[in-house]
Amino acid sequence: MSQIKEIVRTTCPRDCYDACGIVVLKRQGEIVRVKGDPEHPVSRGTLCGKCAIAYNGAWRDRTKRLTQPLKRIGAKGKGQFAPISWEEALELIAVKLKTILDRNKSDYPPHTAKGNPILHTHYTGTCSLIAGAFPLRFFNRIGATEVDPDTVCNKAGHAALEMIFGDSINGFDPRTAKDAACILVWGANPSACAPHAHKHWLRQAPGKVIVIDPIRHPTAAQADLHLQPFPGSDGALAFALLHVIQRQGLINEQFLANYTLGWEEILPLLPQCTPEWGEAVTGVRANLIEKAAKIYASGPSLLWLGQGLQRQLTGGNVFRACSLLPIFTGNIGKPGAGFLYLNGTENRGIDSDYIAAPHLNQGESASISHMDFAQRLEDSVNSQVLFCWNNNIVASSPEQKRLRKVLAREDLFTVSVELFATDTTDYADIVLPAASFLEFDDLVISYFNYSISAQVKATEPPGEALPNQEIFRRLAAKMGFTEPELFESDGVMITNLLKQTGTVLNFANLSKIGTVNHTAEPVIQFAQLKFPTPSGKIEIVGEHFEKAGLSRAPQPFADARPTNGKLRVLSPASPWVMNSSYGNDAKIGKRLGEAEVLLNPQEAQLKGLEIGNTVILSNDTGELTLKVALSEDVPCGVALVYKGRWPKLDPNCANVNVLNPGKKTDLAESSCVHSVEVEITPINTITSRTKPSARNNILKTALCLRHVAFEDLGSFEPILKSYGYQVTYLEVGTNNLRAIDPLETDLLVVLGGPIGVYEVNSYPFLIDEVALLEKRLAADLPTLGLCLGSQLMAKALGAKVYPSGRKEIGWSPLILTEAGKQSPIAELAPELTPVLHWHGDTFDLPKGAIHLAASSEFQQQAFAWGKNCLGLQFHAEVTRQGLENWFIGHTAEINSTPNLSVTKLRADTQTWGATLEKQGAVFFKRWLESIEEGTPDEKTSLL
Structure with missing residues (x-):
């Protein structure tokens, strides 16, 4: 057998904290293996399970890929298409867009009372800088209405932190963990969403690790301390922790006096929030509340705020309450201290406006929440064209049944840019084949580590597939646009972006290294203790919260628990899919196994259920048929159903989002998917296999x-x-x-x-x-x-x-x-x-x-x-x-x-x-x- 002749070093751009280094092994020009880069500081030579399988499975199998433009020839939703040329596909799209844009040239871009009837939806199918954001230049140029991507995921958390600190995307540098006596992970599951942070960073941190999460996932199981509150009670738990911190004399009043506004209004709320009260409200034992509070407050401590934490009815209040911990203990502005939600591109010097070019929008920007998406599509006047790129809305958006119905509108002209034939492409009029990250150059900025990475082309795209950015360059040309921003090349953009970071490396040099840290030494969050708020201080309370629909100060309350035998549904990430990515890989499918609902054994006994029973989860929005599995990792009153399955590959022709009514959090019109409630009804008592743990999906x-x-x-x-x-x-x-x-x-x-x-x-x-x-x-x-x-x-x-x-x-x-x-x-x-x-x-x-x-x-x-x-x-x-x-x-x-x-x-x-x-x-x-x-x-x- 001939030896490996070429090794290409690149980076995984998936929606994951790790941004792992990859080596692509090639023989005679063909990829023979995609694996972890042994020199990468995070992944250390391994890929997570899902990427190791998918990148050597469906993503390398060209028979699974979309390879040429397609035009619908059957009913919407049936996935029936005929191949067409790029020229014809772009011409059809351009004619449709021009018809709308030319209807009223005096009102350009065309806006109804609800914004432009041309909509586009996108998210993090790829997180590389250019492929993930360059298409925004085109949509800004035509003034399209954006379906706000963050509203399906994390916007409530961003909004809360921005109102308190003036910033939500400049968190602690993980390298400062070497100075931390405690790392508190609240509402995140690194074992599924940041597997290398779980595998290396947390395990090797010298301080105590505390996990607060309703589910005892592997990260919680390996932690020094796990607090397991009932979903929706996190705000109350934060105040119970603060009560202990106050009683122990661990509140840093000097820090509060110098750098915050409104802290005095919190103090009267604390006496009632005893650990015993906290136990009654949250289900967390009082002694564990005591222990966690003392460990965290003794510091220095890091607080990792997970995105799942704010996907609740009162997610804004929850984030405000949890943010009080670093504020009241002074765990800000010093080594080993701080909080992290996401680390954005800005803290590596990247100007996101340069990539998206919002100045191209000649009218008022308009956006809607994903929670209003299905309703908007029912309005044929205000939704005439829909672009879907970098996401699979049928699998990931709320109100799945309602959304399918409106996507079937014959008068809704839909364009989908995709790698694979997903549930969403089945509803498209035109499908445009996209290149994968292995097929073009780009840059990747981790939203956890302060790193800059090269995404390097390792092979040619299959057939006629093109990178996202090239697709929209060609569409801009077909539209007759002339703005140079719409045609800037990848090479020029990569050079400009690297200059913004301040690195002395060019792309060729970075490609050889793979990944570099933005700074030689760990960055200290808010090192100067200056905050980008109107006052320059941390704003704990204020009228701006009331104007946003919240109380003046964060409150120590919990969401009401389900009644009448209903269960709270939690739908976190599975270890085997990335949102909906990889769900079409055959080996991943075997790992996922049959769709299940995980219940606590006591809950199952109370409802007369056994392992293997078939049940229906239902509410006013939809229903889902699942097999029962039992796990003590799941608390009573909760039904755990992993997200991300492809509906068309499941006997239900649906996934857990068929149960999501699209209710909004108390802030920023964001998703509160973890507040969904359902009834559970058995439809038979056939026993199959055992399921002792929530950590795996198959026996x-x-x-x-x-x-x-x-x-x-x-x-x-x-x-x-x-x-x-x-x-x-x-x-x-x-x-x-x-x-x-x-x-x-x-x-x-x-x-x-x-x-x-x-x-x-x-x-x-x-x-x-x-x-x-x-x-x-x-x-x-x-x-x-x-x-x-x-x-x-x-x-x-x-x-x-x-x-x-x-x-x-x-x-x-x-x-x-x-x-x-x-x-x-x-x-x-x-x-x-x-x-x-x-x-x-x-x-x-x-x-x-x-x-x-x-x-x-x-x-x-x-x-x-x-x-x-x-x-x-x-x-x-x-x-x-x-x-x-x-x-x-x-x-x-x-x-x-x-x-x-x-x-x-x-x-x-x-x-x-x-x-x-x-x-x-x-x-x-x-x-x-x-x-x-x-x-x-x-x-x-x-x-």
Whole structure:
């Protein structure tokens, strides 16, 4: 096979905090693999699971892509099209636009009382700077009415922070976490939406991590403290935390007096907001409120405000209340302190107006909320043309049933710019094929890290597909426009944008590096303690809030809970799709499995429901048929349904947005999708599979080969179950291993035992065990070998396994290789924990394996094979309680080993056991997540 001849370094531009570095491997001009960039400071050599699958699946499969312009030939919604040329497609669009624009040239752009009847909707299908915003130049030129993209996502939070601080897009620099004693993550799920921040940044932060979220997602599960309020009660919880902070004397009155307005009006509200009151209102135990408040207020502390937090009826008040924490503790303007909602392009020097060119709009700008979108489309006078680009409105907008109906209007001329044939393109009159991020140059600005990244063209677009910006350049030319801004090239724009950032790098140099930080040192948020508000101070209260429809001061209240047996629906991001992106990938579809609603077991029992029952979730807006799954990660009173499924790929022909009535938050006409309420009605009682965790979307199996009855998975077993694995032990000495299909189970774990791999005469089952492993490892399926298990893996891979002539029994640290430091084994680094050793045999490193760790006594302590297989000579799974059984079962070996005794082992276990249980769990979760992502930690195996 010919070798890789070319590596292209680029950046993922998806709607994600991480903005991961990517390397594209090419052979003879063709892409053979898209994978994580090992030199990228955030992704560190891996892609998240969804991108690893999709970028090597549907996004590289040209048969799945739209490759030429299409014209509708059937009924709207049927997806029936005929191919046409670019010339014809642009001409049809231009004629329609000119007809509208020419109707009243004296009123240009044409506006009715509700704005221009030409509408466009867009969002973050790509977050690269040019492809994501250059088309706005065209829409500004024709004065089109924008469906405000932020109203479907995060506008209430932006509006609240801008009113308080004067700014919502210049948050803390994540690099300042090194100085933070606490990181509070409120209403965000990094494990799904910022997987590398979850995997690396939070885990390696020196301070305590507190998560506040109604769902016990993986980030919450790994946190030092998790507070689980009922949805809608976050504002009340913030005031309960402030009560404790005041009582403990931790309010920074000097900071308040110098840099804020209105803080005195908050103080009278605090005495009533005791932790006990907070527990009654939010469901969070009073002692946890006490503990969280003291940790945060002791500081310095960072506050990460998630976008999901403000998608509630009173999202504006919630953000105002939560913002009081950094204000009242003075956690602003110093290292390790601050808050973050989103980090915008401006804090890298980018002028967003340069990209969008709003000056091209010759009339008054007009926009509507996504919450009013379906209603607006029912008005044929005020909605005559609709452009959809960078989003899939049928999957992501509210009032899904109503929206479908109005999109079917024959007199609504609809243009869709897309990569794939989505539910939205099915309603278009003209479909224009767009290029993917792998097919053109651009820049990516992370909305979390203070970075600047190159998006580099790695291949040609399929067929006649074009980048967004080129499509609208050609349409502008067809319209006869002459403004130079409408035709500025990508190369010129990239050069100008890089100059704005202040970097000395040109695009060619940046392309070689991939990603650079905007500043050498971490940026301190509001370092000068000057705020871009009218007063120059933080404005906690004021008339401007009342003018916006809020109370003068933030209030300590919670939204009313559902009544009459209704449930609050939460529809967060799934780990396997990005909003609606990737939903058409076949492998992603398998990961998603059948559409489900996750309920707390107590809630299900109360409603007479069991796992696998089919139920209907319904309200006045719509209904959705789902299977019941149970998870203690979900609180009572809540129905968890992941967002992002493609309606046309689901038996419902709908997703969770069919239940969203499009109600608005208390601020900025934004979405309050997490305040949707439904009734749940069973329609049968057919039981299928189990579902123990909200962390996964399909049931998985873990088969454990056991050699002695008293050795088991230890601390790993509850983790496996929490990640949705059904654990089965198989006793190798008494079961027929030849009857086992080595490829069937999702995870195979081979445990230890006091025998040698070479003792086949005494233990003939070892022959079958090695044969089973040979097939398993050849298929590169997730496999973990512990002690004897690692020796069996080495034997199956052709390596020599032999007695060493000495024993290594007891507690001592590992010595990590450079590869080990970049792998999950890094969680067992010597500065974090020793591990337990218990062996006398050793082995040579198998050919092709990656050496991860040694000890002071033995060279081979850990190795990786392929993408999903790991051999550990040592024990990271043991628990203090479980080792008491070892001390009995292995008593003969202990007593025959010089300088060893049960007393010494027990004493060392009491010293180190708890530490290993904690770090072993962190290691095992990280390894599980790496195999579930569909890609290993590949830093050492780029090629």
